[in-house]
Amino acid sequence: MLRSKLSQVACATQRAFSMSPKSLAAKQMTVRDGLNSALDDELARDDRVFLLGEEVAQYDGAYKVSRGLWKKYGDKRIIDTPITEMGFAGIAVGAAMAGLRPICEFMTFNFSMQAIDHVINSAAKTFYMSAGAVNVPIVFRGPNGASAGVAAQHSQCFAAWYAHCPGLKVVSPYDTEDARGLLKSAIRDPDPVVVLENELMYGVAFPVDEKVTDADFLVPIGKAKIMRPGKDITIVAHSKAVETALLSAAELAKKGIEAEIINLRSIRPLDMQTIFNSVRKTHHLITVENGWPQHGVGAEICARFMEDQAFFELDAPVWRCCGVDVPMPYAKTLELNALPREPDVTAAALKVLGGKK
Amino acid sequence: MLRTLSRVSELPIIVKQLQKNAAQAGVAKTNNYATEATVQVNRPFKLHRLEEGPETTVKLTKDEALKYYTQMQTIRRIETAAGNLYKEKIIRGFCHLYSGQEACAVGMKAAMRDVDNIISAYRVHGWTYLMGVPPLGVLGELTGVQSGCARGKGGSMHMYCPNFFGGNGIVGAQVPLGTGVGLACKYKGNGGMCLALYGDGAANQGQVFEAYNMAYLWKLPVIFVCENNNYGMGTSSERASCNTDYYTRGDALPGIWVDGMDVLAVRSATEFAIKYVNEQGPLVMETNTYRYSGHSMSDPGTSYRTREEIQEVRQKRDPITSFKELCIELGLITTDEVKAIDLKVRKEVDEATAQAKGGAELGLSHLWTDVYSNNLEPKLRGTNAYDIDHIQERKGVNH
Numbered sequence: 001m002l003r004s005k006l007s008q009v010a011c012a013t014q015r016a017f018s019m020s021p022k023s024l025a026a027k028q029m030t031v032r033d034g035l036n037s038a039l040d041d042e043l044a045r046d047d048r049v050f051l052l053g054e055e056v057a058q059y060d061g062a063y064k065v066s067r068g069l070w071k072k073y074g075d076k077r078i079i080d081t082p083i084t085e086m087g088f089a090g091i092a093v094g095a096a097m098a099g100l101r102p103i104c105e106f107m108t109f110n111f112s113m114q115a116i117d118h119v120i121n122s123a124a125k126t127f128y129m130s131a132g133a134v135n136v137p138i139v140f141r142g143p144n145g146a147s148a149g150v151a152a153q154h155s156q157c158f159a160a161w162y163a164h165c166p167g168l169k170v171v172s173p174y175d176t177e178d179a180r181g182l183l184k185s186a187i188r189d190p191d192p193v194v195v196l197e198n199e200l201m202y203g204v205a206f207p208v209d210e211k212v213t214d215a216d217f218l219v220p221i222g223k224a225k226i227m228r229p230g231k232d233i234t235i236v237a238h239s240k241a242v243e244t245a246l247l248s249a250a251e252l253a254k255k256g257i258e259a260e261i262i263n264l265r266s267i268r269p270l271d272m273q274t275i276f277n278s279v280r281k282t283h284h285l286i287t288v289e290n291g292w293p294q295h296g297v298g299a300e301i302c303a304r305f306m307e308d309q310a311f312f313e314l315d316a317p318v319w320r321c322c323g324v325d326v327p328m329p330y331a332k333t334l335e336l337n338a339l340p341r342e343p344d345v346t347a348a349a350l351k352v353l354g355g356k357k
Numbered sequence: 358m359l360r361t362l363s364r365v366s367e368l369p370i371i372v373k374q375l376q377k378n379a380a381q382a383g384v385a386k387t388n389n390y391a392t393e394a395t396v397q398v399n400r401p402f403k404l405h406r407l408e409e410g411p412e413t414t415v416k417l418t419k420d421e422a423l424k425y426y427t428q429m430q431t432i433r434r435i436e437t438a439a440g441n442l443y444k445e446k447i448i449r450g451f452c453h454l455y456s457g458q459e460a461c462a463v464g465m466k467a468a469m470r471d472v473d474n475i476i477s478a479y480r481v482h483g484w485t486y487l488m489g490v491p492p493l494g495v496l497g498e499l500t501g502v503q504s505g506c507a508r509g510k511g512g513s514m515h516m517y518c519p520n521f522f523g524g525n526g527i528v529g530a531q532v533p534l535g536t537g538v539g540l541a542c543k544y545k546g547n548g549g550m551c552l553a554l555y556g557d558g559a560a561n562q563g564q565v566f567e568a569y570n571m572a573y574l575w576k577l578p579v580i581f582v583c584e585n586n587n588y589g590m591g592t593s594s595e596r597a598s599c600n601t602d603y604y605t606r607g608d609a610l611p612g613i614w615v616d617g618m619d620v621l622a623v624r625s626a627t628e629f630a631i632k633y634v635n636e637q638g639p640l641v642m643e644t645n646t647y648r649y650s651g652h653s654m655s656d657p658g659t660s661y662r663t664r665e666e667i668q669e670v671r672q673k674r675d676p677i678t679s680f681k682e683l684c685i686e687l688g689l690i691t692t693d694e695v696k697a698i699d700l701k702v703r704k705e706v707d708e709a710t711a712q713a714k715g716g717a718e719l720g721l722s723h724l725w726t727d728v729y730s731n732n733l734e735p736k737l738r739g740t741n742a743y744d745i746d747h748i749q750e751r752k753g754v755n756h
Contacts, residue, residue, distance in 0.1 A: 050544070076544065082574070087533045087567025094537020094551075097522055098474065099755050100544055102537075121527050122534055127753055129515040131508040132727035134522070135753025166728055166737075190730040190756055222733040269734045307742060 026207035031173070034180035034208070035065045035197065039103065041215050042187040043073055046101060049187060052079035052092055053105030053142070062107045063143060063202055089115030089140070093122040096138040096192075103187060106142035109158045109196060116161075123192035124167030139186045144172070144196035145239060145290050146328055146339060155328035155335075157291030159238065160300070162194045163268040169221055170267040172196040174242040176206040178265055181219025189221065196267075198240045222269035226278070230258035233349050234278040236301060237288040238264040241340065244321075245288045248345035259349060267297060275301065276310040283315040286348045290339050293322040316352045321345050384687055391688035393418045398622035399679075405605040405612035405641070411629035415621050422680075422689040425467060425620050427698050429459040429677045432483035434706040435492055436650075439482060439499055443654040447714055448499045451513050451526075455483040457649040460676035461584050462487055464623025464644075465552060468631060472549030474542070476522040476535040478559060479514040480584075480648075488521035492709035502716030509718055522551075529555060529562030532581065536568040539579035539639075550578035550634050552627075558589020560603050569607045569639065576638035580630045581607065583643045584617065590652040591661040604643035617644030618676045647674065726750050 029037075042049050055062045057070035057080040070078040081088040085106065092104035106112045112119065119140055127135045146155035163170045169191055173179040179197065186193035211217055227242060228249055237245040242263045249259040260278050264271065279285050285305070287298035298320035305311050305318055321340040328338055383395035394417050402410045436454040443452045455462070458480070466487045469475070477484055485495050490506045498505030498516055506516050514526040522538055525531035535553025542549040555565060560583050572579045583603040587594050594601045604612030611633070615626040623644055630640050647670045651658030658667070684690040725737050726748040736743040 079575075082567075082570060084564075084567035084570065086564045087536075087571055090530060090533025090564060091537035091540055091568065091571060094476070094522070094534035094539075095541045095544070096537070096755065097534065098538040098541035098551075100541045117527055117530055118533070122525075122530055126523075127730055128728050129507065129511045130517045130523070130753075131510045132730075132751030132753060133507070133517050135730035135755050137730075137755050169729075169733065190753065222735075273735065304743075 026209045027213070028205040029176045029208045029213070030203055030205045031176050031179045031197070032063070032065055032202040034176035035183055036067055036069070037213070038180045038183040038187075039066060039069060040072070042184055043069065043077055045215070048099065048101040049103065050077045050079065050100065051103045051105060052081055052088055054081055054083055054107045056080060056105050063199060065197075065202065066105070085111050085114035086118065089118040090122060092138055093118050093136060096123070096136045097126065097134055101137050101187065103139045103141060106140065108147070108154060108199070109142050109144040110154050110156065112140065112142070112158065119162065119168070119192070119194070120165050124165050127191065128167060135190050136192050137190045138192045139183070139195055140192070141183065141186070141195035142197060143199035143202070145198050146323070146335075147199045149330065149332065149335065151330040152327035157196075157239075157289065157323070158194075159196055159267045159289070159291055160296045162196075163270070163297070163300075164295075167192065168268060169193045170196065171221055171265060172238040172267050173265065174201070174239055174263050175204075176208050177212045178219060178225075178263070180208075180212060181217055182221065182265060185218045185221050188218070193221065196239065201240055219265065222266045222271060224265055224271035224274040225263045226274070227261040227263045228259070230260035230282065232257045232259060232282055233284040233286065233353060234260045234262060234275065234282045235286050235288060235345065235349065236262045236264060236275055238267060238297065239290065241288040241290050244340060244342055244345055247342040248349060251342060251346045252349055257349065257353065264297070270300065270304070272301075272304050272308070276308060276313075279305075279310055280313050283313055284349075284352050285314065286319045286321060286345065286352055288321045288340055288345050290323050293320055293325055296320070296322055298322055316354060319348045319352050321348050390691070391419065394687040394689055396621055396683070396687070398616070398625060399619040400616040400622065402622070402626060403604065403614035405602075405607075406609070407611045407613065410613060411615075411625040413625070415625050417621060417684075417687070417689065419689045421467070422684045423694065423698070425463050426677070426681060426684065426690065426695070427702060428463045428466070428487060429620065429680065430698060430702045431492065431706065432459045432462065432486060433677060434702050435482055435486060435495055438496060438706050438710045440650065440654065442496070442500060442710065442714070448513070448654075449501065451479065452499065452654040453480040453513065453652065454648070454650040454654070455480050457670065457676070458584060458586060458617065458646045459483060460620040460680070461617045461623055461644045461646050464620040465582070465627045467620070467624040468627035469552070470549075470631070472542070472547050473552070473631065474520045474522060474535075474538050474549060475552040475554065476525065476531045476538060477554035478528065478531055478556060479524070479526050480556075481514070481516055481524045484521065485516040485518065485524070488518050490516065490518050492706050493712050496709050496713035497716055500713040500716065501718055502713060503719050504712060504716045508723070510723070529559040529564050531555065532559070532562070532565045533568040536572050536577060536579050539572065539577040540575065542578050543576075548635065550580065550631055552580045552582055554582045554584055556589060557583060557585040557587065557594045557601075557603060558592070558597060560585075560606065561598055569610055569641070572639035573607075573610055578634040579639045580627070580634055581610070581639060581641045583641065584646055585643050586646050586648040588648070588652070588661065591656065593661065602643075604641050607639070607641040610639050610641050612641040612643065614643045614645065617646030618674045618679065620676060620680055722748055
């Protein structure tokens with residue numbers, strides 16, 4: 001039920017692109033397969049790369065992201081851990097310090113709070129503390145953000161938490177191309193990278209062309225992507241909220257408003273240049289995220305505008321669409337209303353545009 | 358060496374406890390001076406899930422005796438210098454001294470091979486020196502100057518060098534990290550292992566047990582070393598731990614209790630443990646020791662224990678004095694040699710102290726140097742604006 005609804009959304013999202021005949025002919029690949037193939041590529045490419053986490057091996061991954069990898073690479077490279085996040089995250093960081101390239105999977109990022117000391121204090125700070133002697137090439141990955149019907153402890157976005165910390169890189173892919181390219185870049189990166197995936201996107205298929213499936217395909221960390229060009233208003237989003245933004249763009253288009261949709265891809269570094277450039281054209285900006293508002297990604301973007309010449313390009317205040325400032329409720333209707341939806345984004349865009357269109 | 362399921366083997370297997378007595382030890386002599394001696398360890402090992410333990414009769418050569426004495430004395434002098442620098446307010450923040458515990462580090466280092474690694478907590482000045490950083494690298498790091506081993510950016514708790522993974526400020530966090538270093542040894546198949554050190558305070562951290570568990574499941578070459586100095590800050594081990602036999606707390610992991618004031622016992626236990634963990638998997642080693650200073654420099658260390666207790670250990674169990682007396686008694690070292698070493702060590706540490714006091718801190722640009730090994734931030738933010746360009750000076754060892 002959920003999946004079929006999701007694929008409808010994905011189709012709608014894809015319609016929101018200006019699709020060329022070439023992309024229509026492209027191969028479809030789910031985000032899950034994008035991640036799986038990225039892991040496979042990098043495990044094959046570098047013997048030092050290994051995956052550890054709960055249920056990653058024999059169970060084939062709690063969300064099947066690592067499906068087939070244990071059979072292919074064996075016990076040494078694909079390691080099932082007990083349910084002890086702090087311990088195995090620490091072990092992964094120690095292995096990275098000693099020259100390996102661990103990929104530490106959190107079954108969901110909610111559980112990474114058990115291990116956040118190792119992400120921040122052990123992984124992110126060691127290179128600086130050692131005056132550049134010991135870098136820590138590790139990837140922390142897993143599904144982040146709200147899932148469906150799993151209530152408060154299993155539904156929150158950690159983008160702002162991890163992006164707050166210097167020494168970390170944080171990426172938040174939206175589609176298959178992002179997921180595959182960013183994960184591969186993260187694994188090859190010499191610094192600790194947090195890869196925030198989204199469970200609700202795992203099963204969604206996107207068109208991918210040949211260059212995306214190439215073994216050397218990489219998406220650069222720190223660069224945003226313009227998903228849809230527009231001249232009237234800029235909408236910045238990351239992860240699943242990109243879908244919401246694209247749906248809103250389609251709706252706004254019906255009213256003759258051309259929204260430019262920016263998929264952040266990276267939360268840290270934050271590609272402000274792409275956003276500034278866009279706003280120089282559109283003079284209006286809203287941000288969309290499924291995380292909480294206070295000190296969030298949108299809040300940071302607002303602050304960056306306040307401090308930059310680009311502020312003077314704005315014809316209206318920047319506005320944020322965020323998750324409602326409450327823990328996630330279980331009940332379906334409440335949950336649905338806890339996150340920004342297309343009408344929320346569209347309404348925000350219309351408000352910011354102030355009837356100019 | 359077989360693990361037993363009962364705890365019978367925890368009982369001391371060596372009934373005869375020998376006092377330090379050269380008459381009972383075999384001594385090889387040339388020109389009336391001994392070049393090698395056979396010594397019994399001071400107190401018996403206690404074993405958990407082990408049927409055989411470390412050698413209780415060990416060989417000690419003159420060169421080794423000179424080396425261990427020099428190392429222990431150097432650590433003691435470095436710590437004395439650090440304590441003084443702290444009182445002079447030249448060392449800032451945290452400063453945890455190792456005085457009293459020297460035999461633990463020197464004994465373990467004596468058993469380590471080139472492929473072996475060590476990670477510890479925040480009482481690491483001595484270890485940093487033993488792993489190859491000269492006294493100036495340690496003292497300079499404490500005074501925060503460029504000559505420090507982390508160029509003054511790490512401070513007392515964050516020192517590193519090859520095969521030494523720090524210096525960790527978060528109590529217990531180093532234990533899974535060290536387990537990961539052990540995993541890397543096994544993964545690479547280089548025959549190395551990792552000593553993961555923690556105190557009796559950290560021994561109660563949940564992540565320590567998580568690390569035991571995974572190390573056992575995966576048969577990782579890791580020696581979990583609980584340096585039990587009897588106090589986690591100001592809380593005695595009895596007040597913090599439901600079981601103060603730390604060498605038994607690995608459950609399925611075998612354990613060894615060793616007198617941490619006896620450098621030869623620590624060496625023997627570590628030699629045994631290195632062989633064991635490489636062949637069979639992890640092991641817990643408790644070194645029973647004592648710290649003379651407070652937990653850190655801000656702790657006088659007398660509100661939760663008596664001055665008499667400290668004095669008694671200093672007089673009866675001091676690891677340096679007792680080793681010195683043993684070596685003299687065995688004829689391995691002469692009193693003149695002791696004096697010469699003391700003088701040399703004092704001179705070396707005094708010179709390092711002067712340099713550490715007189716050294717310069719890094720230039721301001723180092724504030725924004727080497728935050729990332731591969732920086733992708735267009736600009737770093739200063740206090741008022743995004744007006745800083747990250748400087749890449751080093752890339753780190755892992756590429």
